[in-house]
Amino acid sequence: MYNYELTQLKSPDFPFIIIFDLFIGGIAAGAFLVAVLLLAFGGKINKAGLHRAYYITMALLPVYGLLLILKLEQKERFVNVMWQAREGSLMINFQSPMSLGAWVLNVFIVFAAVGFLYALRKDGMLQFAWAEKLYKSAVWLHEGPAAKVFLSLGAVFAGWFAMYLGVLVTTSHLPAWTATPFIPTLWAFSAVVTGVSVVILLLVFTNRGSKLDDSIHRLDNIVKSVIVANIAMIIVFVLALGQWSETVTRGMYGALLWGGVVGAGLIVPLLLKMKPKLLGQKFTLIFSSVLVLVGGFILRYVVMMGPMSYW
Amino acid sequence: MTQIESKKGMFIDTTLCHGCKACEVACKSWNELPANSAPSLTGNSYDNTGKLDGENWRHVKFIEDISDDRKDSRWLFLSDSCKHCQLAGCMSVCPTNAIIRTEFDTVYIDHDTCIGCKYCITGCPFGVIEIGHLSGTAEKCTLCYDRLQAGQQPACAQACPTDSIEFGEVEDLVTMAKKREQYLQSAGYGKAQIYGDKNILGGLNVFYMLEDKPEKYGLPSDPQMPQKTMVGGYWSSVFSLFAVGLVSLLSFRSYRERKFKEEEETTTGA
The missing domain is CATH 1.20.5 (Single alpha-helices involved in coiled-coils or other helix-helix interfaces)
Known part of the structure; x- marks a missing residue:
């Protein structure tokens, strides 16, 4: 018969590309978030290489934007999200997390660009004379008297960007997405754990001598802590889903969630990180980081595709 | 912002509907919607449309209501479509303001502005909207906006042979519905009720007279905004x-x- 929740409500059937979008956006935001927090409030110790997180963010954001456009049915009209041609005005709908998210992305890109310039200056790369003032401004914003304010604002927008797609799916009628407000939290923890893992990989592969060892191990310590929080959050999320938990725990999705995300993507990397001598320190760092990334991707797949395939 | 000139809507009296599907056919014909593939069995009685979607803007539900002891049985029909809600969930989440309110106080999708992001699909509490395969944009009942502009009534209302679908000013329709509700209740239909007055999403411009509780028809008793x-x-x-x-x-x-x-x-x- 016509059961309201099961047969009347509809899945948006977002295309598979949204999983890549969420994954890439999470890494970009997570890397940036942790970098600005540590640069602002990390104390006076060696932070060598941390600024390189900005390269990751700047490299991934254009890909994110492109994927966002590719998932639209009318790709050539993407600008309508920012410009309302019918009324000739800027387009913003405060009730729509998708509309707000588009503007958050724009602001975040500005912060990412400033960070990118700062990283280039720190590494002495691509120094153009005509852009001298821009480099100096970026350094001032990072090291000047207002640095903490600027970096804190950057952290807020990075965090918002990491979570807006969580708020977006929570603001819907698909029962499994609206049963709990914890999807944004899930994205936040996963963004940090995957973002920092990519920063670790970048630092490991660009480490000349042992200059970056300290930063790498400190970042690794962050990943260990956030992995524990991430596992706890996944359990809370599944419990909070109540009667709809089977949308992410049934069949293949359940196997992927418990085996792929929690097992292979979080617990195994955590154990490896706790016993780094088992496989050798460098190999452990690389292997565990890759596992965390695979787990982060699967998590997004399960939380998005599980409920959508149910309806 | 569009100036509301008049509040047009429909009162669908399900007690008069006999499931002929003339409304479905008229809707498809007027709006030039593609025909459905060969009739299939949905498992829901004579319902072979299945659901509202990008190519089916109107859908007659067939409910074979059989009592638990299987001694009593009856047919219930409901000609379903967009309800043109006062608080429209689809409209509230649209990131491009492609979903607008017309001068007739109806909810309309501007296809030149729609980007096909699909967010409105899950914003609608009634599962009305879907992407049209031909247009690539969100599609739903327009309440025959083009016909309203020409002073005509929607095609479905004109085609209905039992006047189950009444078109007009919402205020007049509400008065009509209240009278009908009183009549039905006095005639022994104790569960007869109006679905879609002001306590449902601020009022539905397309509202119903139901013979039983909303859940029986697959309607939510207390639909909410997606927010x-x-x-x-x-x-x-x-x-x-x-x-x-x-x-x-x-x-x-x-x-x-x-x-x-x-x-x-x-x-x-x-």
């Missing part, structure tokens, strides 16, 4: 931002302190 959990989502975002920031900083600091201790011990040991 019902949005605030919770934002709060959980704020919480997680603080939590993840704190965990990161503490882990960072604890590693530093541990390193210092190790270094101190090494120095002392040496």
